Amino acid sequence: MKLPFIPEDAPFTGDQKSWLAGFLAGMQSAKAMVGSQAGALLKSGAVSAPILNVFYGTQTGNAEALAMDAATVARGQGFAPVVQGLDDVSIEEFSAMERVIIAIATYGEGEMPDNTQLFWEALSASNMPQLPAMQFGILALGDTGYDEFCQAGKLLDVRLEQLGAQRLVDRIDCDVDYEDMAEEWINRVIPLANDGSAVTPKADTIPAVVKSIWNRKNPFPSTVTINSLLSGKTSAKEIRHYEFDLADSGLSYETGDALNVMPINNATLVSVLLQRLIIAPDFVPEGQIKTIDELLTYSYEISTPSREFLAAIERQAEDDFFSHVMSGGDKEALANYLWGKDTLDLLNLNSSIIFSPEEFLALLKPLQHRAYSISSSPKQHPGSVHLTVASVRWQADGREHQGVCSTFLADRIIDGGKVGLFVSPNKAFRIPDNDDAPMIMVGPGTGIAPFRAFLEERQVLNAKGQNWLFFGDQTRAADFIYEEQLQKMKDSGLLTRLDLAFSRDQKEKIYVQTKMHEQGADIYEWLEQGAYFYVCGDATRMAKDVDQALCDLISEHGDLTSDKAGEYVNNLKREKRYLRDVY
Ligand SMILES: Cc1cc2nc3c(=O)[nH]c(=O)nc-3n(C[C@H](O)[C@H](O)[C@H](O)COP(=O)(O)OP(=O)(O)OC[C@H]3O[C@@H](n4cnc5c(N)ncnc54)[C@H](O)[C@@H]3O)c2cc1C
Ligand SMILES: NC(=O)c1ccc[n+]([C@@H]2O[C@H](COP(=O)([O-])OP(=O)(O)OC[C@H]3O[C@@H](n4cnc5c(N)ncnc54)[C@H](OP(=O)(O)O)[C@@H]3O)[C@@H](O)[C@H]2O)c1
Ligand SMILES: Cc1cc2nc3c(=O)[nH]c(=O)nc-3n(C[C@H](O)[C@H](O)[C@H](O)COP(=O)(O)O)c2cc1C
CATH class of the missing domain: 3.40.50.360 (Flavodoxin domain)
Structure with a gap:
């Protein structure tokens, strides 16, 4: 303890x-x-x-x-x-x-x-x-x-x-x-x-407490030094690698921490929204000192609709189906209906929906930073911090829809433009203090981010503990991100084992937990030898299934009832050997 x-x-x-x-x-x-x-x-x-x-x-x-x-x-x-x-x-x-x-x-x-x-x-x-x-x-x-x-x-x-x-x-x-x-x-x-x-x-x-000067209200304006595409040409995804210059900012981080990025909205979307609401971009709403164009660009969430906005739309839209899902109390039906619809889509439910500039602003939430698991070790990359980000884009209603922050990073930082950053320390998600302790890391998709950092850290520390990575994504040809670096780590012996699950390379889906089941006996043996078990990536589906797979393999290979296997997993949690960074 x-x-x-x-x-x-x-x-x-x-x-x-x-x-x-x-x-x-x-x-x-x-x-x-x-x-x-x-x-x-x-x-x-x-x-x-x-x-x-x-x-x-x-x-x-x-x-x-x-x-x-x-x-x-x-x-x-x-x-x-x-x-x-x-x-x-x-x-x-x-x-x-x-x-x-x-x-x-x-x-x-x-x-x-x-x-x-x-x-x-x-x-x-x-x-x-x-x-x-x-x-x-x-x-x-x-x-x-x-x-x-x-x-x-x-x-x-x-x-x-x-x-x-x-x-x-x-x-x-x-x-x-x-x-x-x-x-x-x-x-x-x-x-x-x-x-x-x-x-x-x-x-x-009373001794003074030293805090980082860089925070949500005062993010460090950093230059993006690298923005490179990791996914292959045939990939259904766009995963990018970013490097940010920390210069002499004093902004420091540890592997396992998250980096927060302050986004700026897409100017085209701002412009289309203003046209739709018949508001002049240079209009200064009552009680504000900035123009509405600036406010929508820098200060408000204009993509994901707020609850207040949904309720206001429902009052004006005269759309029976929308009213039904809004008032029916079926959260899943509402989530399904809203999936992929942004503020503009909802305004377009009925051309008679209209808001004054002040009413519209009152229905929006403040624009927020997004968190990203840091994918670099500061020991290996002093003065720099790296991210591994999936650009969120989808087609609906005949136009491309974009996630705010991931596409801000991908598309909207013009040469030399700065990005506001600050760190959220995550002391609970660290490599083991003991350099000899084995690590098992499960990180499909962008979930690989902190594990690249963990491996880099262990490389610099010359840590002798064994390292086992479960990685996967849709196809090996296009989605095996960081392949070269991982292969080198494997060749050098730093990465003891690398298990890959490419879900769409065959008829049957193969996921990281499929590989965990196949290697269950060895995973159990590693855990018995004191291994730390880490999971990063999708919380809603992957992390739940991986948790189940872990319980199942412990039950099978430890010859334990499912209750006892659950207790074994709880002990891992108590000992802080089962750690998750899921989102
Ligand atoms: C601790 C933590 C660590 C994280 N680490 C990483 C990381 O390392 N890498 C990474 O890429 N992300 C990471 N994320 C997620 C990240 O913070 C953002 O949520 C993500 O980049 C999307 O933000 P956005 O601003 O681009 O999209 P937003 O503007 O926030 O839009 C996201 C919304 O778009 C909609 N949407 C998304 N995809 C689709 C689709 N295909 N079809 C229809 N609608 C869709 C959904 O409603 C979704 O909620 C992390 C999150 C947390 C909390
Ligand atoms: N809530 C959602 O519906 C949803 C959907 C996608 C992504 N996301 C989010 O999008 C972000 C980026 O995702 P990403 O592209 O890095 O990775 P990802 O969408 O999690 O995909 C990585 C790999 O995981 C597989 N996968 C799908 N379901 C799985 C499950 N239940 N168990 C194990 N593996 C599973 C995918 O296979 P297949 O794609 O072939 O099934 C793919 O091979 C994350 O924030 C994630 O949470 C959310
Ligand atoms: C995957 C995920 C799920 C979340 N679920 C909820 C939720 O159900 N209800 C809520 O009020 N906040 C939810 N939050 C928001 C967090 O509680 C909030 O960001 C909080 O500041 C995180 O604090 P922490 O850094 O101490 O974990 C969620 C955040 C994430 C990333």
Whole structure:
């Protein structure tokens, strides 16, 4: 089990810090002693500041970063914050805690993030003890574009209430532009956790926290140095390799992190939309200082329709079928109807649909960055960061439809043009600390991105651990991206095994999990030898099937019932040897 994180700048001396870390780690095995022991410890004066437990449930690192922010604020107010992932605490330890702040993201379709699933299972069990002594606050992260907005945070909030814990403050549900709301909430909740025992330290005794200056509000303007097509001419796809110059920006990253790209909309689409709505491009809407052309180009999502936009269209469209799927309550039917339709398609449902510029803007969401798994190792490519991106394009209603960001990268960065970038650290998705540990990586399609980085990293480190990659896509001839580099890695022995699944090269579909089944005995043996199992790529279909295949092969080759195989997989998760970066 991972040691709790006691921040570098915690208000302890070095000795106190290592002692406290040891003490807390000891408590993890001693179970259920946390509250009383920590209380005694505090009363004895050995540690002057009261403990505040700050947890995060995260998939891609946002909630973890907010937990760190909360810890910084708590420290400034005289608490001794202890930051942990929700997979780093046993339910007995959790039950004994008194002051708890949780930052939690939602994943899948209203699901818990990977690092929260086992904790949630335990917390929702019928024999879970009551928590009358606990005070808690929940900061939920989500995206209103999903049906089940902030569902994980909502579930946790209700469950803690059912268990008798007291809210310090109401839960906050944050959308994609969460920074300001989250900061305000953190600043509100921490003082409420203070029962008088936390004494604000002198300002000059609080060490400054160093944060990257590059973030969503201030992305680093980087130059694209390489934009090359990886897919072959006959491919049904367009997967591209990008390299960005980091110059002396100070923007740093680690393998496993995601790079966020701030896109700019397609000028042609902006122009067609304005024509359709009969709005002059240089019109400045009420309350704005920029022209509508600029606003639609740089500031609003103009492709994927928002819920508010859909509802407004439904009111005007007089389209029986659309009204039926909108009001019928069948989410799948609505998703199927909307699949591939953008804002313009919906406006065109009926030529009489019209909005004023102000009404139209009010129905759009702010333009958001897109995340991409970094495909380079900074050790192998100092000063540069690489991405592997599938350009999203499809034909419908006689015109090409485009994904905003992937085609911005592919088509709309004119020579020397800059791209706004910032990094989302993903500390949970890293190569093993132990260079000798074997790695099994499953990454079809663009899912290969972080594994190219992992392999490059191990190459530089001269790590001796064995590496096994499962890769695939539609055809070998056109979709075997990074073939030359992977082949070299294979020849040099860095890549111990490479299993390929090209789905459309034969009558029957062959997927990565087909190959996993074929190699089940060896995968099981690798796992028994301490291998880490990584998955990256499509979340909705591939990652679920790979998870099932993993359980199946463990059951077969470990000679275990499916329940026991499930427990084996849960142990991999607890040991942080089953890690996923899926989207
Ligand atoms: C942590 C993380 C890591 C990621 N890593 C990568 C990566 O390494 N490489 C990568 O390529 N992507 C990656 N993605 C996905 C990426 O963030 C974007 O979602 C993707 O590039 C599409 O963005 P876009 O702006 O081009 O498309 P958007 O404008 O966001 O449009 C996407 C929408 O277009 C519609 N659509 C897409 N395809 C079709 C189709 N064929 N027919 C009809 N409609 C369609 C769907 O409604 C879809 O939701 C990652 C995502 C996350 C969260
Ligand atoms: N939600 C969707 O319906 C959908 C569809 C496509 C892509 N995407 C998204 O598009 C982005 C890029 O995708 P990509 O081009 O990198 O890869 P991809 O579409 O995931 O395709 C990579 C390979 O995976 C195969 N595949 C399809 N279903 C699978 C399954 N259930 N299990 C295992 N393998 C499966 C594909 O085969 P075949 O194509 O021959 O079946 C292909 O050979 C990702 O964000 C992905 O999530 C989503
Ligand atoms: C594949 C995927 C699925 C998601 N599903 C949901 C969802 O069902 N509901 C929701 O509110 N947000 C959803 N989100 C949005 C995340 O919760 C949000 O981006 C959050 O900031 C991520 O935080 P993290 O970096 O801590 O994981 C999803 C995001 C991704 C990439």
